[in-house]
Amino acid sequence: MNIGSAFQEFWNSTGVMNFTIGQVIMILVGLVLIYLAIAKRYEPLLLFTIGFGAILANIPIAEISGPEGFLGIFYQAGIANGLFPLLIFMGVGAMTDFGPMIANPKTMLLGAAAQVGIFFALLGALVLNMLPGMTFSLADAASIGIIGGADGPTAIYVTSQLSMRLLGPIAVAAYSYMSLVPIIQPPIIRAFTTKKERVIKMEQLRHVTKLEKMVFPIAALGLCIILLPTATPLIGSLMFGNLAKECGAVDRISDTLQHALINIVTIFLGLAVGSRMESQAFLTFETLGILALGLVAFAIGTMTGLIFAKIMNKVSKEQINPIIGAAGVSAVPMAARVASKVGQEENPQNFLLMHAMGPNVAGVLGSAVAAGILLAVVPVIM
Amino acid sequence: MNIGSAFQEFWNSTGVMNFTIGQVIMILVGLVLIYLAIAKRYEPLLLFTIGFGAILANIPIAEISGPEGFLGIFYQAGIANGLFPLLIFMGVGAMTDFGPMIANPKTMLLGAAAQVGIFFALLGALVLNMLPGMTFSLADAASIGIIGGADGPTAIYVTSQLSMRLLGPIAVAAYSYMSLVPIIQPPIIRAFTTKKERVIKMEQLRHVTKLEKMVFPIAALGLCIILLPTATPLIGSLMFGNLAKECGAVDRISDTLQHALINIVTIFLGLAVGSRMESQAFLTFETLGILALGLVAFAIGTMTGLIFAKIMNKVSKEQINPIIGAAGVSAVPMAARVASKVGQEENPQNFLLMHAMGPNVAGVLGSAVAAGILLAVVPVIM
Amino acid sequence: MNIGSAFQEFWNSTGVMNFTIGQVIMILVGLVLIYLAIAKRYEPLLLFTIGFGAILANIPIAEISGPEGFLGIFYQAGIANGLFPLLIFMGVGAMTDFGPMIANPKTMLLGAAAQVGIFFALLGALVLNMLPGMTFSLADAASIGIIGGADGPTAIYVTSQLSMRLLGPIAVAAYSYMSLVPIIQPPIIRAFTTKKERVIKMEQLRHVTKLEKMVFPIAALGLCIILLPTATPLIGSLMFGNLAKECGAVDRISDTLQHALINIVTIFLGLAVGSRMESQAFLTFETLGILALGLVAFAIGTMTGLIFAKIMNKVSKEQINPIIGAAGVSAVPMAARVASKVGQEENPQNFLLMHAMGPNVAGVLGSAVAAGILLAVVPVIM
Amino acid sequence: MSSIEQGLILMLVGVSVVFIFLVLLVFIIKIMSFIVLRYFPEKEEPPKKPSGGAGSRDAEIAAAIAAATAYSKQ
Amino acid sequence: MSSIEQGLILMLVGVSVVFIFLVLLVFIIKIMSFIVLRYFPEKEEPPKKPSGGAGSRDAEIAAAIAAATAYSKQ
Amino acid sequence: MSSIEQGLILMLVGVSVVFIFLVLLVFIIKIMSFIVLRYFPEKEEPPKKPSGGAGSRDAEIAAAIAAATAYSKQ
């Protein structure tokens, strides 16, 4: 070893000498995600961390996402075993107010209707298999479908259990479309509703008592235990956080779930998800399919939510503004705000936000239930 | 696979079809714990999380407390290895003021006397072996006895080292009785003290300097190192937190131990402890024995604290109000408040709170010392 | 087993009966570190926790730093794999303002010059091998040299990757000298600069825009990826935190990195590093060598920073006050404050703090780069 | 096309169960609200209970200690 | 003394690369600043954008909900 | 009944050691307090030192930077 060969050795270990084209592209993808997070405020917490994780994971030599790398450690600690999304869900539960849903429970059905998008996308993935380069198994298709749940932690949880190889593109699609809701949904809302429907005014929601809010998480978890045990990790975590918030006896827990814990876990989760965006896994034809199917899932979910609202108006005497059906996809609270904004554009006296929050949080339950079904049935019928 | 069989498959995976009666009972037990936490404010942080953990652990199919379930992950990460109770103890140390104890050190002996309950319950467990269905080993008996330490983290730590199978009932007994102290102790206090004793007025405690409070944790840890190394994980963690608080140079550490860290760990610890409440482990005749022995331990500890205070009054000229002997069981700060309240009922001019805090925090040391002895001797003589 | 033998057994398990002289000395070393942390405020967060860890690690019987002990668990969780220093670096990034460096980029070269101390110490370690009892491998020497980086997390990270056996003394040396900067540097500054140089007044730094501060972390990481992938775990973590801070879109992440996360990790890291201070590893002739070499590294780094500043003044027309060259060692922000203070003593109108912050934070990059080189080359040429 | 058939079955089962679940939940909420509102109506402006368990108790104790200490210094 | 030779080589490589790295970074920063200042100058007193993503959105929603609830009680 | 005998022995050892430990601690505290109060009495109202290590230093720096930046903009 002389000086020359030492410099040679160093030069051979530089990035310049070791890049693959795929890694360069993925680093650019990471930069784009960060740009969207910062400049466009698209789900900034997640797209920022996922984007940064993607950059770090595609650095040659460093092996940051390998089993000994620090992103690999995050991955093993909380993605491979599904832990991080559940901790996020505890925090989500502690931040969610189910009051508007309890005040007008029938709007929950809109949160069911909007989940139809999940199953259309699932079917779409299986149909896409007819194209060359697409080889989605049923488990893959189920994971892709859950993008339509419009709920990041649920999508990550399901994918970590069923189809880990697709985690990168699925997470990116889920969070991207969640932040694109203000762009995706308004035209669909206008296309599937009439002006007359959109100006329907809804009466103010009744007051929901503290005790109702406390009994609800227990009741919902009870139903889930009886009917769908495979959804209980998700629904259980959500209701743990929600009961902690509503009961008023454990504010330290509620505060911790909403702040310190969810923030720390978000950092780890985002970086770890980003670390799965290695070029060979991401730069495939299948990723395009996933992005397309994710969009389909969101669009169809929005549509079925709207249509079901119109059907309910046909059946029931109490009229609801069908715009709030679009909020059933979840994407809390973005979709509810979009519904509220579109409603106010039609009629400035129309305050739909609270009414849209009902289907909106019901959509979280709906996609967790759909996740539970997929987790229960897919491994059996495959 | 056709539609019919898919629904059949789904139906077979519902909770309804898979419940055992034991699981149903345990879910009800979990609900009772949550009710006590919320409605009665019995150790809300712990009974809430333990109760919720018990519910989740007893859901059929979901295997949430199994090695791959998220409660199982918490369990492995911090209960099996004793880590979580030690982190809690760091936070307890950072929240404890040993000043009243340093101001009147002889009241520490009351914190020793009240630990006698631990060893009575230990003995009681071995005696109960004569009943059919009770098969407590010496390690089991030691873990049961430590309930009398009236200190949750110590009980969980000892049990995790000696007798993991009993963790569920022991933790529930420990935290339940700690919150029942206001019900358990007053009649015992009144039975074992005379009116004349209960009105004894104690002079105000002297001011304790900052330096004394800083030297104390080092001195106490030093004694523990010399005399009882097996207690140093507990006492060391406690004194780490206490020195961080008192020294004034590391407020970031002290604040973190008291808030972010202890809150996060409490959530994980409670859920993980609850996850050990599976029906086959909890719904046994032995659990009844444990609950009975825990009550015996608390009662005898209270008694011996009171009696020792009366003995001290016989021996010393400086009189102490024997009520504060009851605070020696620890259950910080509940037992000290109970002592203070009973004292004030007898004599409204009687402010015993600070005087009771001395034996109260000494009781924490006392039970940690007892834990160290059990951990040192039990594995050897078994 | 009778009573006598039980007491005998207990007595045999006391600390008194099991101490080695080395353990006693190491406990005293731990106390000294805690004293320095509290009374002298020498890097209090780290020396307090390291000192306490050292005490706990040297308790006989308890095995607290063993694989099953709680310090051993911290060690495995975050030191052995390099995770904790990287998390700290994220927090450091989120607390660092690179503005002064961007305003006057050429002062960055001072942050390069001051890293020469690293390599002198490395060489010194290899020379010391000529003494009996010193057997430093090249990896050992590299880890010792990095003390001169004046950056705790970098030193711990490099040592954890190259020379774990020396972690205790290296970490203690790094943090001790970092806090001794106000004592070490002023005489060297005065010795290597003239009065005339020390009174040089520097013009105010220009305003740096938000966008420049946001592009910088991306640009610096990009360069690191291209040139030195082995440094990307460190630089990547630093720039992750810095971009999170500067971009203004992810304040929850930035706040968490700066507070909850860095505080928790500091506690774990300090205790775990302390746990490596077992007597047989620490009480060696080599430790004295490491302490001496660390001092040499700091002194030479300070010198080369000063000298390079004087050379720059020879070459460039724009004069800089060479005092700020001393800040290039990093030891953020202590070294910058020392430079500022020395400057003001010479000329009360001289406000050097902002000017010294440039080389100061550049020194962090410089030592991370040096770390990357050592990690890239040492394993190859050994 | 067995895989697409599986997908169709999954869709049918999935959509059905999601609706069954949420319909049942609607009924449960209605019953729950009925019972709560009838038998456990909210009292007017309940006095805000101290919450947070250990936290608030510690705070109380701390306040008491502070008070006592201040008192003892007089 | 091969080990000291190795050390010398390491020193040479190390010092060189540290300087190369930071010299390059100086140039990159200068170019970056030039471009940013010329093409993306800072607007005068930009209105403070809401930050914190989910956090602030949640806060908005919470405020909206609170407002709506208060309204509905009148 | 060997197991109960073991329990009795454990009780004896345990109660003894707990008392020995706390009695020793009483003496240690008394000696400690005696020394501290005699040789290191508390000064009247010590000025509150800045605490928190890195935290407060960072804050100082931040303040200095803010001041300097503001100054440089004038």
Ligand code: NA
């Ligand atoms: Na949804």
Ligand code: NA
């Ligand atoms: Na106790």
Ligand code: NA
């Ligand atoms: Na440096």
